[in-house]
Amino acid sequence: xxxxxxxxxxxxxxxxxxxxxxxxxxxxxxxxxxxxxxxxxxxxxxxxxxxxxxxxxxxxxxxxxxxxxxxxxxxxxxxxxxxxxxxxxxxxxxxxxxxxxxxxxxxxxxxxxxxxxxxxxxxxxxxxxxxxxxxxxxxxxxxxxxxxxxxxxxxxxxxxxxxxxxxxxxxxxxxxxxxxxxxxxxxxxxxxxxxxxxxxxxxxxxxxxxxxxxxxxxxxxxxxxxxxxxxxxxxxxxxxxxxxxxxxxxxxxxxxxxxxxxxxxxxxxxxxx
Amino acid sequence: xxxxxxxxxxxxxxxxxxxxxxxxxxxxxxxxxxxxxxxxxxxxxxxxxxxxxxxxxxxxxxxxxxxxxxxxxxxxxxxxxxxxxxxxxxxxxxxxxxxxxxxxxxxxxxxxxxxxxxxxxxxxxxxxxxxxxxxxxxxxxxxxxxxxxxxxxxxxxxxxxxxxxxxxxxxxxxxxxxxxxxxxxxxxxxxxxxxxxxxxxxxxxxxxxxxxxxxxxxxxxxxxxxxxxxxxxxxxxxxxxxxxxx
Ligand SMILES: Nc1ncnc2c1ncn2[C@@H]1O[C@H](COP(=O)(O)OP(=O)(O)O)[C@@H](O)[C@H]1O
Ligand SMILES: [Mg+2]
Numbered sequence: 459x460x461x462x463x464x465x466x467x468x469x470x471x472x473x474x475x476x477x478x479x480x481x482x483x484x485x486x487x488x489x490x491x492x493x494x495x496x497x498x499x500x501x502x503x504x505x506x507x508x509x510x511x512x513x514x515x516x517x518x519x520x521x522x523x524x525x526x527x528x529x530x531x532x533x534x535x536x537x538x539x540x541x542x543x544x545x546x547x548x549x550x551x552x553x554x555x556x557x558x559x560x561x562x563x564x565x566x567x568x569x570x571x572x573x574x575x576x577x578x579x580x581x582x583x584x585x586x587x588x589x590x591x592x593x594x595x596x597x598x599x600x601x602x603x604x605x606x607x608x609x610x611x612x613x614x615x616x617x618x619x620x621x622x623x624x625x626x627x628x629x630x631x632x633x634x635x636x637x638x639x640x641x642x643x644x645x646x647x648x649x650x651x652x653x654x655x656x657x658x659x660x661x662x663x664x665x666x667x668x669x670x671x672x673x674x675x676x677x678x679x680x681x682x683x684x685x686x687x688x689x690x691x692x693x694x695x696x697x698x699x700x701x702x703x704x705x706x707x708x709x710x711x712x713x714x715x716x717x718x719x720x721x722x723x724x725x726x727x728x729x730x731x
Numbered sequence: 732x733x734x735x736x737x738x739x740x741x742x743x744x745x746x747x748x749x750x751x752x753x754x755x756x757x758x759x760x761x762x763x764x765x766x767x768x769x770x771x772x773x774x775x776x777x778x779x780x781x782x783x784x785x786x787x788x789x790x791x792x793x794x795x796x797x798x799x800x801x802x803x804x805x806x807x808x809x810x811x812x813x814x815x816x817x818x819x820x821x822x823x824x825x826x827x828x829x830x831x832x833x834x835x836x837x838x839x840x841x842x843x844x845x846x847x848x849x850x851x852x853x854x855x856x857x858x859x860x861x862x863x864x865x866x867x868x869x870x871x872x873x874x875x876x877x878x879x880x881x882x883x884x885x886x887x888x889x890x891x892x893x894x895x896x897x898x899x900x901x902x903x904x905x906x907x908x909x910x911x912x913x914x915x916x917x918x919x920x921x922x923x924x925x926x927x928x929x930x931x932x933x934x935x936x937x938x939x940x941x942x943x944x945x946x947x948x949x950x951x952x953x954x955x956x957x958x959x960x961x962x963x964x965x966x967x968x969x970x971x972x973x974x975x976x977x
Contacts, residue, residue, distance in 0.1 A: 638836035640839060
């Protein structure tokens with residue numbers, strides 16, 4: 459005789475197989491409907507030629523990839539700056555004593571302002587504004603100031619994420635640290651922050667994905683990164699396919715990163731429940 | 732008469748409009764074990780937190796080794812090193828091993844060298860029968876073991892006074908005894924201790940003095956034999972019968 463749990467496992471397996479079969483079937487149906495129906499649209503041939511031109515995709519792809527390395531470079535060197543600034547702002551906002559009131563006020567203002575202004579506006583204002591002061595080379599480069607704009611905006615978001623992590627650590631942990639004679643600074647550094655930062659890893663992963671995409675906004679002020687490069691191709695070839703190529707390159711990075719962030723989040727939920 | 736280690740003089744404390752401590756007078760001699768009893772909300776935890784300077788008091792004085800420590804503006808850190816506090820909910824640091832929990836404060840505050848840190852900690856873990864759990868993380872330990880690690884963590888600072896806030900209340904009944912044994916051991920060594928507790932049997936056996944708290948006042952204070960067998964206040968009698976019934 460089969461045991462009860464074995465029966466349940468078998469039942470769940472069957473349910474799962476059934477679910478997979480239904481999902482596959484419905485996906486196939488939707489896809490074939492798209493493949494059959496979309497080309498029937500009157501403008502399809504035109505769209506296909508200007509957005510999905512295979513020859514153009516192949517010929518422009520290598521230069522897009524090359525331009526994308528600039529995106530990655532900007533992304534990589536803004537990361538540590540965002541992490542450090544975000545942490546400092548979060549710590550400013552966490553100050554509770556009256557003496558530290560100006561710091562807390564600064565933290566609040568900072569996060570309110572940089573989260574309240576659209577990224578592209580900050581990029582325009584700083585990326586065009588500061589070089590406009592007539593600084594000597596290389597300090598007049600929009601590349602530097604545009605990146606700074608990204609750093610300022612993203613550190614405001616990261617600061618809020620870290621602050622939520624800090625607040626999620628129970629007050630009794632701080633009390634335990636203080637009762638041992640540890641200073642505020644040591645209690646934060648050794649007890650609160652390690653727990654807080656661990657909790658906000660998934661949220662910060664999503665931030666990374668958003669940052670990776672927003673680097674492309676710098677194309678509006680100068681650096682020839684991928685979006686700008688795609689725009690150059692578009693003008694020369696009078697064809698939009700390079701944009702599709704750029705989108706493919708972004709997705710190759712952002713989809714795995716998003717999946718990974720979701721995986722981390724799900725893991726954390728499982729661990730806590 | 733033994734030396735007075737700690738003295739509370741007319742201590743008052745409110746949270747907003749709610750008075751929680753309303754004139755506490757208490758004197759604790761070196762090596763004395765004082766048990767605080769009283770129903771939930773009577774102010775036991777607040778009193779212990781005030782002695783550890785986790786909460787500032789509104790009025791009155793706390794005197795430790797003839798130094799007033801309740802003075803506003805005084806740096807609480809050096810005092811807290813001398814007065815250990817153990818919590819009902821253990822409050823171990825979950826991201827550190829038992830050993831790291833114990834060595835953090837001696838390392839950062841007392842600046843003990845590595846070797847001394849390790850030797851002192853090992854000695855304490857061995858003394859309380861946890862030498863094989865030093866590298867475990869809190870979630871790998873039973874409640875009783877966690878609470879013993881929390882006590883070791885406080886002892887590693889070489890405190891002069893230990894405060895215990897219902898340290899067995901969160902434990903399953905079969906784990907309570909191993910923690911009470913640690914307290915007995917400390918008592919034998921002459922540690923000065925103040926305990927908030929609902930363990931009437933233990934208080935009767937081990938305490939030198941028992942204080943009955945009610946609405947932020949010590950309404951009755953006596954040796955355990957006297958207070959448990961022949962309480963004077965009707966409120967104490969009521970409280971004891973309600974605790975002993977459960
Ligand atoms: N941080 C706080 N803020 C406001 N009220 C508090 C706080 N801590 C304790 N209290 C109140 O003080 C009273 C005494 O609490 P407590 O000292 O925890 O008593 P006990 O430990 O004897 O149960 C309770 O009414 C409680 O609600
Ligand atoms: Mg309490």
